[in-house]
Amino acid sequence: MEEILELLEKKRLHELREALVALNPVDVAGFLNEVGKDELLLIFRLLPKDFAAAVFTYLGEDLHLILAESISNQEINDLISRLFLDDAVDFLEELPANMVNGILAHADPAKRAAINAALRYPDYSAGSLMTIEFVYLFETMTAAEALAHIRKRGTDRETIYTCYVTSPQRILTGAVSLRRILLSKDDTLISDLMTTPVIAVHTHDDQEEVAEKFREYDLIAMPVIDNEERIVGIITIDDIVDVIVAENTEDIEKMAALHPSESEYLKTNIWRLARNRIFWLLFLMISATLTGIVINRYQELLKTMVMLAAFIPMLMDTGGNCGSQASTLIIRGMAVGEIELANWLKVVWKELRVSIVVGLVLASVNFLRIMLFVKDSCLRMNIVVTVTLFITIVFAKLIGCLLPMVAKRMRLDPALMASPMLTTIVDVVALTIYFSIASLLFGL
Amino acid sequence: MEEILELLEKKRLHELREALVALNPVDVAGFLNEVGKDELLLIFRLLPKDFAAAVFTYLGEDLHLILAESISNQEINDLISRLFLDDAVDFLEELPANMVNGILAHADPAKRAAINAALRYPDYSAGSLMTIEFVYLFETMTAAEALAHIRKRGTDRETIYTCYVTSPQRILTGAVSLRRILLSKDDTLISDLMTTPVIAVHTHDDQEEVAEKFREYDLIAMPVIDNEERIVGIITIDDIVDVIVAENTEDIEKMAALHPSESEYLKTNIWRLARNRIFWLLFLMISATLTGIVINRYQELLKTMVMLAAFIPMLMDTGGNCGSQASTLIIRGMAVGEIELANWLKVVWKELRVSIVVGLVLASVNFLRIMLFVKDSCLRMNIVVTVTLFITIVFAKLIGCLLPMVAKRMRLDPALMASPMLTTIVDVVALTIYFSIASLLFGL
Numbered sequence: 001m002e003e004i005l006e007l008l009e010k011k012r013l014h015e016l017r018e019a020l021v022a023l024n025p026v027d028v029a030g031f032l033n034e035v036g037k038d039e040l041l042l043i044f045r046l047l048p049k050d051f052a053a054a055v056f057t058y059l060g061e062d063l064h065l066i067l068a069e070s071i072s073n074q075e076i077n078d079l080i081s082r083l084f085l086d087d088a089v090d091f092l093e094e095l096p097a098n099m100v101n102g103i104l105a106h107a108d109p110a111k112r113a114a115i116n117a118a119l120r121y122p123d124y125s126a127g128s129l130m131t132i133e134f135v136y137l138f139e140t141m142t143a144a145e146a147l148a149h150i151r152k153r154g155t156d157r158e159t160i161y162t163c164y165v166t167s168p169q170r171i172l173t174g175a176v177s178l179r180r181i182l183l184s185k186d187d188t189l190i191s192d193l194m195t196t197p198v199i200a201v202h203t204h205d206d207q208e209e210v211a212e213k214f215r216e217y218d219l220i221a222m223p224v225i226d227n228e229e230r231i232v233g234i235i236t237i238d239d240i241v242d243v244i245v246a247e248n249t250e251d252i253e254k255m256a257a258l259h260p261s262e263s264e265y266l267k268t269n270i271w272r273l274a275r276n277r278i279f280w281l282l283f284l285m286i287s288a289t290l291t292g293i294v295i296n297r298y299q300e301l302l303k304t305m306v307m308l309a310a311f312i313p314m315l316m317d318t319g320g321n322c323g324s325q326a327s328t329l330i331i332r333g334m335a336v337g338e339i340e341l342a343n344w345l346k347v348v349w350k351e352l353r354v355s356i357v358v359g360l361v362l363a364s365v366n367f368l369r370i371m372l373f374v375k376d377s378c379l380r381m382n383i384v385v386t387v388t389l390f391i392t393i394v395f396a397k398l399i400g401c402l403l404p405m406v407a408k409r410m411r412l413d414p415a416l417m418a419s420p421m422l423t424t425i426v427d428v429v430a431l432t433i434y435f436s437i438a439s440l441l442f443g444l
Numbered sequence: 445m446e447e448i449l450e451l452l453e454k455k456r457l458h459e460l461r462e463a464l465v466a467l468n469p470v471d472v473a474g475f476l477n478e479v480g481k482d483e484l485l486l487i488f489r490l491l492p493k494d495f496a497a498a499v500f501t502y503l504g505e506d507l508h509l510i511l512a513e514s515i516s517n518q519e520i521n522d523l524i525s526r527l528f529l530d531d532a533v534d535f536l537e538e539l540p541a542n543m544v545n546g547i548l549a550h551a552d553p554a555k556r557a558a559i560n561a562a563l564r565y566p567d568y569s570a571g572s573l574m575t576i577e578f579v580y581l582f583e584t585m586t587a588a589e590a591l592a593h594i595r596k597r598g599t600d601r602e603t604i605y606t607c608y609v610t611s612p613q614r615i616l617t618g619a620v621s622l623r624r625i626l627l628s629k630d631d632t633l634i635s636d637l638m639t640t641p642v643i644a645v646h647t648h649d650d651q652e653e654v655a656e657k658f659r660e661y662d663l664i665a666m667p668v669i670d671n672e673e674r675i676v677g678i679i680t681i682d683d684i685v686d687v688i689v690a691e692n693t694e695d696i697e698k699m700a701a702l703h704p705s706e707s708e709y710l711k712t713n714i715w716r717l718a719r720n721r722i723f724w725l726l727f728l729m730i731s732a733t734l735t736g737i738v739i740n741r742y743q744e745l746l747k748t749m750v751m752l753a754a755f756i757p758m759l760m761d762t763g764g765n766c767g768s769q770a771s772t773l774i775i776r777g778m779a780v781g782e783i784e785l786a787n788w789l790k791v792v793w794k795e796l797r798v799s800i801v802v803g804l805v806l807a808s809v810n811f812l813r814i815m816l817f818v819k820d821s822c823l824r825m826n827i828v829v830t831v832t833l834f835i836t837i838v839f840a841k842l843i844g845c846l847l848p849m850v851a852k853r854m855r856l857d858p859a860l861m862a863s864p865m866l867t868t869i870v871d872v873v874a875l876t877i878y879f880s881i882a883s884l885l886f887g888l
Contacts, residue, residue: 024639024643024661026660026661026662147626150626151626151627154623154626154627155627160623160626161605161622161623178605178622178626179598179604179605182591182594182595182598182604182622183595183598183599195468199468214685215685215686215689216470217468217470218470218682218685220664220681220682237664237681237685238662238664240685241658241659241662241681241684241685241688242659244685244688244689245659245688245692245780248689248692248696249776249780251696252692252695252696252699252772252776253772253773253776255696255699255700255772256699256768256769256771256772256773257765257768257769258769258772258773264777264782265773265774265777265782265783265791265794266777266782266783266787266790266791266794270794270797270798270801271801273794273798274798274801274802274805277766277769277798277802278802278805278806280765281762281765281766281769281802281806282805282806282809284761284762284765285758285761285762285806285809285810286809286813288757288758288761288762289758289813291757291758291761292754292755292757292758292818293754295753295754295756295757296751296754299750299751302746302750302753303747303750306743306746306747306750307740307743309739309746309753309756310736310737310739310740310743311736312739312753312756312757313732313735313736313739313756313760313871313875314729314732314733314735314736316757316760316761317728317729317732317735317760317867317868317871318725318728318729318732320764320867321701321724321725321728322721322725324700324701325700325701325702325721325725327700328696328697328699328700328702329697329700329702329709330709332693332696332697333708333709333710336689336693338708338709338710339709339710343710346710347709347710350709350710350714350717353714354714354717354718354721357714357715357718358718358721358722358725361718361722361726362722362725362726362729365726365729365730366729369730369733374736423761423764424761427757427761431757
């Protein structure tokens with residue numbers, strides 16, 4: 001990298017170009033992230049056009065915008081014509097609408113039509129992920145004919161490793177891997193080589209479902225069909241890996257009471273970061289008022305037994321932790337397809353037993369701890385804390401496993417029901433139990 | 445599926461076999477999950493052997509064990525010989541050691557040696573993920589020769605879409621895609637087609653690093669090299685998709701104070717589930733004692749101003765939520781490579797500003813809420829709560845972003861530093877600030 005920086009400084013452009021082309025486009029993109037705007041433009045124009053297009057797909061949104069604003073419409077169109085449709089669409093979606101119109105006005109008509117169609121699919125749908133550059137074959141071809149067809153058409157296709165077999169009306173009838181074609185005798189018919197039925201998705205399917213199918217069937221490409229079962233595009237595994245990571249990030253963020261965001265942390269300004277956090281914080285802060293109300297109702301009790309206050313944080317935290325353990329397991333289990341809603345009774349029965357085991361262990365340890373280490377504690381106080389702890393744990397685990405399933409049943413995102421939301425409910429219940437038992441035992 | 449169940453019940457085995465073979469092996473595996481042990485064995489033996497091996501790779505650990513115990517060593521060996529090395533090793537790792545020895549004693553020597561070598565790699569290393577069934581080429585071959593070589597050798601290779609070029613000593617010198625070979629003129633030399641340097645991993649690299657490289661470079665296969673730069677195996681994208689999902693699950697579980705586990709929730713017994721939860725719960729319960737100590741120290745103050753207790757849960761929860769928002773963003777950012785340790789100062793500066801914005805908004809809303817809706821509250825009390833809330837938010841966000849980075853610096857897993865651990869620290873600090881300010885303002 002230092003060598004390249006030196007060539008850049010000394011403006012030895014020819015050598016610079018040679019050095020860059022020898023690198024992986026991903027690494028060149030990484031390098032462009034580090035240089036200034038002028039150098040970015042200089043290098044981008046210096047690179048061979050196809051290589052530049054490959055590098056372009058690995059640049060971030062910010063550099064895309066800089067380039068789009070700096071190069072001519074002519075250059076942009078040339079770039080777009082070298083990108084696969086899915087990458088071109090991703091790029092255009094990042095730009096302001098008026099800029100997109102300007103660019104598309106100059107694009108060649110076929111590409112423009114394809115891009116317009118792709119832009120119309122809902123965000124995060126299979127249609128918005130797919131590319132239309134794929135190879136299709138007919139059942140009546142022989143392996144040799146198919147191979148010749150692939151060699152002729154393959155250059156500008158995103159993948160040639162899985163080919164799709166269609167009827168003359170473009171209805172998807174089968175799939176065949178390049179491997180199978182290559183390893184077969186020349187005169188075998190494609191209809192004998194293809195597998196059927198084909199795992200496919202519809203244009204409007206959600207990307208999460210698409211990713212789930214890729215994972216389940218270990219695929220490297222999948223066809224996308226429209227309502228008439230015609231194949232309209234394919235999705236490749238590299239895009240799915242990104243979807244899986246993005247969907248996981250979204251779940252993790254929701255579980256931590258964050259409004260999910262796709263932009264990189266370091267590149268997001270503080271107002272946006274603050275905005276993504278404030279809604280849930282406000283909501284949770286205000287719902288925590290409920291716990292305040294519970295405590296206020298028992299002011300008299302607290303005044304006489306002020307020691308009760310000392311155990312509030314421990315009860316709340318343990319309840320919260322128990323609940324979020326359960327909800328996390330269920331949310332994740334549903335996300336990776338290990339737990340179905342139909343299993344809800346099994347889950348509850350399991351959590352009930354687990355919570356009793358966990359509750360007994362924790363309550364016993366806590367009982368001993370208070371007996372041995374807490375000065376001024378009487379047995380009655382210890383019993384109040386221990387019984388509350390046990391009940392809270394069982395309650396937290398049950399509500400922790402139920403909430404995400406209820407959310408899913410109501411077609412809400414289960415991840416939203418994770419720890420913070422849960423904590424408020426568990427807090428209120430734990431405190432109510434705590435003070436009720438205390439009132440009872442101390443006869444107040 | 446109902447049709448298949450009917451065929452099974454009526455023991456129409458020939459038709460059953462036909463019906464099953466027409467399905468995707470993944471779906472047959474799903475079906476086998478639902479039937480009893482006898483049917484499992486019957487169907488498994490009924491299927492053509494290669495198809496049965498494909499189905500086998502999609503069965504869960506529990507069914508693997510049942511099958512391994514029920515079929516003869518001869519059958520197991522035949523099965524293993526049909527599995528790719530990585531799948532065979534995964535299977536053997538699930539079995540008890542004495543069973544593995546029994547099986548390997550009957551395996552053919554070459555396969556045994558390969559399996560033994562693979563079993564020696566550390567868990568979760570590149571070596572344990574790789575398969576040794578790949579195609580390698582030499583630089584001096586022409587495209588036509590390479591294609592002929594691939595067609596001859598490809599049948600039992602896990603992938604033929606990326607081929608690796610080696611020196612006669614097996615030193616990795618380049619990589620070339622089947623696509624490139626196929627689309628080139630017959631007499632082009634492989635040395636002119638291959639790309640170099642090749643993105644590769646070492647046998648002992650951690651699977652998380654491997655997944656990161658796959659993602660960064662959009663690969664579908666990657667070579668694994670030993671210390672002498674010789675290629676010893678390859679890793680394919682389907683296994684990496686599973687690694688990404690498993691690593692994400694592990695992070696999510698750690699963030700919820702769970703001991704990570706690889707077994708499916710519904711298939712894990714309650715003792716194991718309880719064990720995975722108890723350690724952290726005990727640790728956190730006992731560390732929550734610290735908050736109890738803080739409250740105890742201020743018993744006198746609480747007795748006079750019992751209303752102070754009512755705001756404890758709100759302060760604790762808001763602090764905890766603010767902290768876990770920050771830690772989650774940083775943990776996830778580091779996991780997907782968006783945040784580097786070198787950026788720590790930038791992160792802290794960003795969090796400081798965000799926390800001030802968030803703190804001001806929340807504290808203002810809270811001030812108004814107390815003023816308007818909380819009976820018996822005086823201005824002084826309101827000021828105590830509001831100031832504490834603001835300081836707690838800023839502190840929680842700062843410690844929330846620092847802890848995961850400190851963990852990473854100390855080579856601990858940042859995910860362990862997420863919400864629960866953080867909550868205890870934030871609780872203690874929040875309560876100390878709260879009571880200190882209260883003492884000061886009420887002159888007690």
